[in-house]
Amino acid sequence: MKRILPAALFALAAAWPAAAQESRxxxxxxxxxxxxxxxxxxxxxxxxxxxxxxxxxxxxxxxxxxxxxxxxxxxxxxxxxxxxxxxxxxxxxxxxxxxxxxxxQAALIARADGSIQSLSDLKGKKLAGVNRGSGMDVLLRGLVLKETAGLDPDADLQLSQMPVGNMNAALDTGVVDAAFSWEPFISQSVLRGAGRVVFDVNAALPGYxxxxxxxxxxxxxxxxxxxxxxxxxxxxxxxxxxxxxxxxxxxxxxxxxxxxxxxxxxxxxxxEAIVAEARKRxxxxxxxxxxxxxxxxxxxxxxxxxxxxxxxxxxxxxxxxxxxxxxxxxx
The missing domain is CATH 3.40.190.10 (Periplasmic binding protein-like II)
Structure with a gap:
C-alpha cells in the first residue's frame, strides 16, 4: 500500500475548499x-x-x-x-x-368593450396592480398615475392588488376595469380581443x-x-x-x-405569435x-x-x- 506523504495530504486538504466552492x-x-x-x-x-x-x-x-x-x-x-x-x-x-x-415590458390595459380610452378615463374606475411597494407599483403610482395622468392613486380610483396572473380573468369578468400588467399577459389579452392597450410605458419612455x-x-x-x-x-x-x-x-x-x-x-x-406580439413592448x-x-x-x-x-x-x-x-x- 502506497503511503501518502504529509505534504500530499496538506495539498489535498488545501484544495478541498476550492473544489467544494466550484461545485456549489x-x-x-x-x-x-x-x-x-x-x-x-x-x-x-x-x-x-x-x-x-x-x-x-x-x-x-x-x-x-x-x-x-x-x-x-x-x-x-x-x-x-x-x-x-x-x-x-x-x-x-x-x-x-x-x-x-x-x-x-409594462402597459396599462382596459376592457376592449369598455369606456376607458385614455389614462384620464381611469378616474373613479377599478384598476388592478401588483403588491404595494413593488417595482411595478412604484412605476404605476409614480409615473403612470401621478406624473402622467395627474391622478391621486389613493383618492381618484380604486386600486386593488392581485397577482399579475389573475389580472386578465379579473378584467374579463368585470372585477376590474383596467390592469397594469406585464408580458406575456398583456399580449394574451390583446390577441384574444378582450383587452386594449391604453398606455404602453415603453412607447412613452422608449428603452426604459x-x-x-x-x-x-x-x-x-x-x-x-x-x-x-x-x-x-x-x-x-x-x-x-x-x-x-x-x-x-x-x-x-x-x-x-x-x-x-x-x-x-x-x-x-x-x-410563438404571442411572444412576437410581446416583443413590440x-x-x-x-x-x-x-x-x-x-x-x-x-x-x-x-x-x-x-x-x-x-x-x-x-x-x-x-x-x-x-x-x-x-x-x-x-x-
Missing part, C-alpha cells in the same frame, strides 16, 4: 416575466455551461418574494427589477446592480430599463468570478434573442408553457447607459415621494459596473 451551484432567482428571458435562454442554449458555471434557476412570482429569498440566503443572485435593490439598500442590506437585462442582474454583498465578495461568468452568459443570451428571434420565441413560448389563444375573429394565434440589453441611471434615480425619487422609501438614495450607490467591465474584457 450559483443559485439564480428570477421574476417569471418574459422580459427575463435571457436567464431561460442562457440555460436552454448551454451558455452557463460554456462559461463553466453550474447554476440553479429558481422562478418567483414577483420582486418582493425574491427580496425575501435574498435576505434569507436562499439565492445568490437575482434577475429582478431595480426598485427592490434600492429598497434593500435603504434597509441596510447591501446589494448591487451589476448589469441590465431588458428594457420595456426594467429588469437587472443584482447580487447581495456576500455573493459579490465570495463569488466574483462566477458573477463575471454569469454576465458573459447573459450577454450571449441577449445576442441570441436579437439574432435568432424565431427560435428564441419558440423557446420562450415553451418555457412559459404558453397556449394558443382564439382571436375575436375566430382564428387561432399560436404561442420590450427588448433586451445588458449595458447600463447614463439614461438608465437617470431612470432608476427617477424611480428612487418616486419611492421617496410615495413614502415607500424613508430616505433619498443615489443611484450611483447601488450600481457596480466592474463585473460587466471584466466580462467584456474577457469576451
Amino acid at each position: 451551484p450559483l443559485r439564480i432567482g428570477w421574476v417569471q416575466a418574459m422580459a427575463n428571458a435571457p436567464a431561460l435562454i442562457a440555460e436552454e442554449k448551454g451558455y452557463f455551461r460554456e462559461e463553466g458555471l453550474n447554476v440553479e434557476l429558481k422562478g418567483f412570482g414577483d420582486g418582493p418574494v425574491i427580496q425575501q429569498a435574498v435576505a434569507g440566503g436562499e439565492i445568490d443572485v437575482a434577475y429582478i427589477g431595480a426598485p427592490p435593490v434600492y429598497q434593500w439598500a435603504a434597509r441596510g442590506l447591501e446589494a448591487k446592480i451589476i448589469a441590465k437585462v431588458n428594457y420595456g 430599463p426594467w429588469y437587472v442582474v443584482a447580487a447581495p454583498a456576500k455573493t459579490l465578495k465570495e463569488r466574483p468570478d462566477d458573477l463575471v461568468k454569469l454576465l458573459r452568459a447573459n450577454t450571449k443570451a441577449i445576442a441570441f434573442l436579437r439574432e435568432h428571434p424565431e427560435e428564441a420565441n419558440r423557446i420562450i413560448a415553451k418555457s412559459f408553457k404558453l397556449e394558443s389563444v382564439k382571436a375575436a375573429d375566430g382564428s387561432v394565434v399560436p404561442p 420590450l427588448g433586451w440589453s445588458a449595458a447600463i447607459e447614463p439614461t438608465d441611471r437617470a431612470f432608476i434615480q427617477r424611480l428612487i425619487n418616486y419611492s421617496v415621494d410615495l413614502g415607500i422609501l424613508n430616505k433619498p438614495l443615489s443611484v450611483d450607490d447601488i450600481i457596480d459596473d466592474s463585473f460587466a467591465a471584466k466580462a467584456a474584457a474577457q469576451h
Whole structure:
C-alpha cells in the first residue's frame, strides 16, 4: 500500500475548499416575466455551461418574494427589477446592480368593450396592480398615475392588488376595469380581443430599463468570478434573442408553457405569435447607459415621494459596473 506523504495530504486538504466552492451551484432567482428571458435562454442554449458555471434557476412570482429569498440566503443572485435593490439598500442590506437585462415590458390595459380610452378615463374606475411597494407599483403610482395622468392613486380610483396572473380573468369578468400588467399577459389579452392597450410605458419612455442582474454583498465578495461568468452568459443570451428571434420565441413560448389563444375573429394565434406580439413592448440589453441611471434615480425619487422609501438614495450607490467591465474584457 502506497503511503501518502504529509505534504500530499496538506495539498489535498488545501484544495478541498476550492473544489467544494466550484461545485456549489450559483443559485439564480428570477421574476417569471418574459422580459427575463435571457436567464431561460442562457440555460436552454448551454451558455452557463460554456462559461463553466453550474447554476440553479429558481422562478418567483414577483420582486418582493425574491427580496425575501435574498435576505434569507436562499439565492445568490437575482434577475429582478431595480426598485427592490434600492429598497434593500435603504434597509441596510447591501446589494448591487451589476448589469441590465431588458428594457420595456409594462402597459396599462382596459376592457376592449369598455369606456376607458385614455389614462384620464381611469378616474373613479377599478384598476388592478401588483403588491404595494413593488417595482411595478412604484412605476404605476409614480409615473403612470401621478406624473402622467395627474391622478391621486389613493383618492381618484380604486386600486386593488392581485397577482399579475389573475389580472386578465379579473378584467374579463368585470372585477376590474383596467390592469397594469406585464408580458406575456398583456399580449394574451390583446390577441384574444378582450383587452386594449391604453398606455404602453415603453412607447412613452422608449428603452426604459426594467429588469437587472443584482447580487447581495456576500455573493459579490465570495463569488466574483462566477458573477463575471454569469454576465458573459447573459450577454450571449441577449445576442441570441436579437439574432435568432424565431427560435428564441419558440423557446420562450415553451418555457412559459404558453397556449394558443382564439382571436375575436375566430382564428387561432399560436404561442410563438404571442411572444412576437410581446416583443413590440420590450427588448433586451445588458449595458447600463447614463439614461438608465437617470431612470432608476427617477424611480428612487418616486419611492421617496410615495413614502415607500424613508430616505433619498443615489443611484450611483447601488450600481457596480466592474463585473460587466471584466466580462467584456474577457469576451
